[in-house]
Amino acid sequence: MRLDANEFLIRSRAVIAGVDADNEGEVIEAGGVLVRDGLIAAIGDFEDLRRANPDLPVEGGSGAIVFPGLINGHHHSGLTPFQLGVPYGPLEFWLPQFRGMRYVGHRLDTLYSAIEMLESGTTTVLHIHPGLSGSSDDWTSLSDSVIGAYRDIGMRVSFSFMIRDRNQLVHEDDAPFLKKLPKDEAEYWRPKLEASKAPVSEHMRWFEDRKSAWAASDADRVSWQLAPANLHWCSDKTLIAIFETARKTASKVHMHLVETCLQAEFAQRHYGKSAVRHLADLGCLGENLTLGHGIWVDDEDLDLIAGCGCCVCHNVSSGLRLASGVAPVNDMLRRRIPVALGIDQAGINDDRDMLQEMRLVWALHREPGLRSFRPSAAHVFRMASEHGAATTGFEGRIGRLDVGKAADIVLVDWDDIARPFIDDGIPIVDALLMRARQMPAETVFVGGKKVVSQGKVTCIDRQAVLKEIADRLNSAPDAQEQEARRRTKDLLGHIEDWFTTAYPPSSRPRYRFNALAESD
Structure with missing residues (x-):
């Protein structure tokens, strides 16, 4: 599929459209998203969307978890x-x-x-x-x-x-x-x-x-x-x-x-x-x-x-x-x-x-x-x-993933989350939050344009x-940079002295989560 295609379908194992008023994930199992001109044109069962749009290219697959950017x-x-x-x-x-x-x-x-x-x-x-x-x-x-x-x-x-x-x-x-x-x-x-x-x-x-x-x-x-x-x-x-x-x-x-x-x-x-x-x-x-x-x-x-x-x-x-x-x-x-x-x-x-x-x-x-x-x-x-x-x-x-909203959409691989197993009783949102690996996005769209593919921008x-960042910072600091670092180190001593005098140690509340919880 061309990166700038104006219309395409996304197939999933599950689409997380958002969160409802009861703070439950709004999940469409085997869901699909129709993207047209950078917007979400339809969302629902993938097979229904596919039958209505048989000639459109398809992103994702049966193992994708899809959610809003x-x-x-x-x-x-x-x-x-x-x-x-x-x-x-x-x-x-x-x-x-x-x-x-x-x-x-x-x-x-x-x-x-x-x-x-x-x-x-x-x-x-x-x-x-x-x-x-x-x-x-x-x-x-x-x-x-x-x-x-x-x-x-x-x-x-x-x-x-x-x-x-x-x-x-x-x-x-x-x-x-x-x-x-x-x-x-x-x-x-x-x-x-x-x-x-x-x-x-x-x-x-x-x-x-x-x-x-x-x-x-x-x-x-x-x-x-x-x-x-x-x-x-x-x-x-x-x-x-x-x-x-x-x-x-x-x-x-x-x-x-x-x-x-x-x-x-x-x-x-x-x-x-x-x-x-x-x-x-x-x-x-x-x-x-x-x-x-x-x-x-x-x-x-x-x-x-x-x-x-x-x-x-x-x-x-x-x-x-x-x-x-x-x-x-x-x-x-x-x-x-x-x-x-x-x-x-x-x-x-x-x-x-x-x-x-x-x-x-x-x-x-x-x-x-x-x-x-x-x-x-x-x-x-x-x-x-x-x-x-x-x-x-x-x-x-x-x-959110709703009709008319921008097609800012993330796809992650369910197999990476579920490996080797997750019980069917675990909600998809919980599984995503608890088990997503570092930098997990497989595919990302912003306004319908693919900006991440196979995990890379x-x-x-x-x-x-x-490389350019590494080359610049691995070079020796110039005279101005060396002076800034030296001057800053001296300045920090004066700042520490100021705060120590202005705010002498006093009793502070403990971390809030250390307080005794209510019994009801």
């Missing part, structure tokens, strides 16, 4: 910090070390993680770029490079960029912190920090222009949204401007919030209330907002989030690897808060395997107790599909990409 709802960059020499540790000490990392360029970096996402069944990504610096021409060049890489490999992308106007290194503004540094160190860092603090009004004008341009150019594959970095990184004035622009342009907003206990404490110290309550008082909570992480929220916060219709993006591997904590996902689900999933910088295996991330979510939130609420495999499947879609700007078009030369 997964959505990575929170992603930043390609090569992981660990690969680039940054060991995992508390977020406040981990993030500053990025300033000493080497970089292979926007296109290669994007393609690297996109390969891993597609080959594990992720067809859409919410890309949150770490930030913008330089002139608006530089911003356009950066965004075009990143978006262009996703388009070339065949993914959908919701693009955003983190916006900060204060406190870039510690929980006080840059100027007073830099005054505490030795003069030569302050002089090195000052211009770099200033370069990433463009006036928010300029950011907003540029965002409106680029969102409009991409809507005209490729609204099917590219959406834009806003990403205020976090409460401690954004002044109230900046937050209000961002959310006003979001309302004006009907844009989604994705905001990191209370990822660590220190971020929660920052809000209490500076506002006398929780971060969620402060956003509510500013008028920033609403259905267009997704809160990234949301680990250190309390019951009152969750009630506010549930009442306003916000989504939360759960980044389970990130919370564990960075010792940030465990989000109260079960409490969110009890309140019917939509929960999406993100892999953040990397999953538990330092890659972007969404099915593996889903398995970790399922396992981590199994509260002890005979009658405790625990998410089912179907709950988690919905997080990575339908709920993820709701955060992207492509909502209503992806996340088809639209780019993956080996050439990996």
Whole structure:
């Protein structure tokens, strides 16, 4: 079959169309999908579809498990910090070390993680770029490079960029912190920090222009949204401007919030209330907002989030690897808060395997107790599909296999899942979640175009990409890179001293899953 065929059938052992209102997988045994012009034209029994369309080419087969393309709802960059020499540790000490990392360029970096996402069944990504610096021409060049890489490999992308106007290194503004540094160190860092603090009004004008341009150019594959970095990184004035622009342009907003206990404490110290309550008082909570992480929220916060219709993006591997904590996902689900999933910088295996991330979510939130609420495999499947879609700007078009939706479709091999045996009583969704192997996607379509075949991406030369990355990073660091690493190491010592003084050790709640479970 031609990769660009406009119409074809998909045959399966079972089609997982989505999850129903009772959180059960909607499964069509021996199902089929008719794809026409990039959309799902029909779905049902394969033999019925075959009889109605006898001359169409057929993808898949009697051993294929078919399901909607997964959505990575929170992603930043390609090569992981660990690969680039940054060991995992508390977020406040981990993030500053990025300033000493080497970089292979926007296109290669994007393609690297996109390969891993597609080959594990992720067809859409919410890309949150770490930030913008330089002139608006530089911003356009950066965004075009990143978006262009996703388009070339065949993914959908919701693009955003983190916006900060204060406190870039510690929980006080840059100027007073830099005054505490030795003069030569302050002089090195000052211009770099200033370069990433463009006036928010300029950011907003540029965002409106680029969102409009991409809507005209490729609204099917590219959406834009806003990403205020976090409460401690954004002044109230900046937050209000961002959310006003979001309302004006009907844009989604994705905001990191209370990822660590220190971020929660920052809000209490500076506002006398929780971060969620402060956003509510500013008028920033609403259905267009997704809160990234949301680990250190309390019951009152969750009630506010549930009442306003916000989504939360759960980044389970990130919370564990960075010792940030465990989000109260079960409490969110009890309140019917939509929960999406993100892999953040990397999953538990330092890659972007969404099915593996889903398995970790399922396992981590199994509260002890005979009658405790625990998410089912179907709950988690919905997080990575339908709920993820709701955060992207492509909502209503992806996340399920329904007539009229985009043909973003993943096929995995049942034999790889079931080898040597799975009892017929095990639901298909559970089997997929529990036993999918690493990078399991055999075939992937995005908008009806085949972008993965026999487990490998088809639209780019993956080996050439990996070789070019290896060649660049195996070369000796240049003088500028060596200085950045040295300066960053010195800076980290000052940052550690600042946080140790500002936040002396105190009693913290234990991990939520260690609390005694309710007996009923």
